[in-house]
Amino acid sequence: MGKTADLTTVQKMTIDTLKKEGKTQKVIAKEVGCSQSSVSKHINREAKGRKRCGRKESTSKRDKRALERIVKQNRFKNVGEIHKEWTVAGVSASRSTTHRRMQDMGFSCRIPCVKPLLNKRQRQKRLAWAQDKKDWTAAEWSKVMFSDESKFCISFGNQGSRVWRKTGEAQNPRCLKSSVKFPQSVMVWGAMSSAAVGPLCFLRSRVNAAVYQEVLEHFMLPAADQLYGGDDFIFQHDLAPAHSAKSTSTWFKDHGIPLLDWPAYSPDLNPIKNLWGIVKRKMRDARPNNAEELKATIKATWALITPEECNRLVDSMPRRIAAAIQAKGAATKY
The missing domain is CATH 3.30.420.10 (Ribonuclease H-like superfamily/Ribonuclease H)
Structure with missing residues (x-):
């Protein structure tokens, strides 16, 4: 992960929080899971008040809330199934965009922990x-x-x-x-x-x-x-x-x-x-x-x-x- 644009919203918020706590860029990069240069670029960008360039996001806050509801309804669906439901709901987005939005919300695909079923x-x-x-x-x-x-x-x-x-x-x-x-x-x-x-x-x-x-x-x-x-x-x-x-x-x-x-x-x-x-x-x-x-x-x-x-x-x-x-x-x- 070498570009600032690749950082998720959660990672950026974590960088800002750790910076306020006085942590060094090296420590921040290790805790966030990205390169030190990405941390440095993000901090400098925030300090100069620069906004991210490029095309505006194609999805609205309402679309993101709909996506989060779909994910939480059944967390065991794959990205393809979630993307299909999201587009059926009226959102025009690619599969990769769906995956990026899920990552921005903090969702990661992990092996689930196995626990006894309790009534x-x-x-x-x-x-x-x-x-x-x-x-x-x-x-x-x-x-x-x-x-x-x-x-x-x-x-x-x-x-x-x-x-x-x-x-x-x-x-x-x-x-x-x-x-x-x-x-x-x-x-x-x-x-x-x-x-x-x-x-x-x-x-x-x-x-x-x-x-x-x-x-x-x-x-x-x-x-x-x-x-x-x-x-x-x-x-x-x-x-x-x-x-x-x-x-x-x-x-x-x-x-x-x-x-x-x-x-x-x-x-x-x-x-x-x-x-x-x-x-x-x-x-x-x-x-x-x-x-x-x-x-x-x-x-x-x-x-x-x-x-x-x-x-x-x-x-x-x-x-x-x-x-x-x-x-x-x-x-x-x-």
């Missing part, structure tokens, strides 16, 4: 839970042991969508992405506190109430001793059938372990979900050939998790709760 009742329960926990302190959250299961696959299909290659290297093995029809995978159970992570458990079968209670007996209790010693703690797990079974509830009562009440479909409120993401990112360059090598890689990566990473994730709980309250129980960014 009204589930949102209300999430909101009620967040309001109940909004006054919890960092010391109270440090007493919670967060747990979860995660699936790890031997698959290199998501190692990046682009590759650097020369002409004629399309079939070069070093330039290919490998795909496996039925990749080997392992299911892992883990737990964490604000201080550290507990031991991992690799699940060999489908998790029912009986299997889950064995995991609790042989892995959760040792993790509690490791993370809390003889101190009291609160255990957290989601509402999976094996977790909410009557026999599992009885197991916790018999062992005198209190449970943290947890809203359904709330992975964004559980910091261990982000910990699994950290582990998978650290394994991005690993190339295990079978399930055993995959397990070894997971164990080695899990052992590299630092207390600082755990503490940072658990310390985010007040912010997660505040975000859930602000979203009125809907999904948050976490």
Whole structure:
């Protein structure tokens, strides 16, 4: 982006704001995402009071409002579909003009975030839970042991969508992405506190109430001793059938372990979900050939998790709760 005319309205407004804050042109260019010369030209143009030359825009403010309504009605349409609806509404503009106007409004085409579908009742329960926990302190959250299961696959299909290659290297093995029809995978159970992570458990079968209670007996209790010693703690797990079974509830009562009440479909409120993401990112360059090598890689990566990473994730709980309250129980960014 080397021309001032290529800057969008949002970028120009951002440049003006950062300039008033006293930021340098180099810093402004980095934050806005354009060249330093574009920033300099825009600032000089504004200082001299020069207006943009060229042909006047063919679309009016009314046309732009109509375009914004079309985009907001269904944000998953492509530019061609949006352009067609806009022209049907009586606006005479090319497809490229439609795209430019959308960019001027601040719209960008991005990969959507995937979140669980929440109905009204589930949102209300999430909101009620967040309001109940909004006054919890960092010391109270440090007493919670967060747990979860995660699936790890031997698959290199998501190692990046682009590759650097020369002409004629399309079939070069070093330039290919490998795909496996039925990749080997392992299911892992883990737990964490604000201080550290507990031991991992690799699940060999489908998790029912009986299997889950064995995991609790042989892995959760040792993790509690490791993370809390003889101190009291609160255990957290989601509402999976094996977790909410009557026999599992009885197991916790018999062992005198209190449970943290947890809203359904709330992975964004559980910091261990982000910990699994950290582990998978650290394994991005690993190339295990079978399930055993995959397990070894997971164990080695899990052992590299630092207390600082755990503490940072658990310390985010007040912010997660505040975000859930602000979203009125809907999904948050976490």
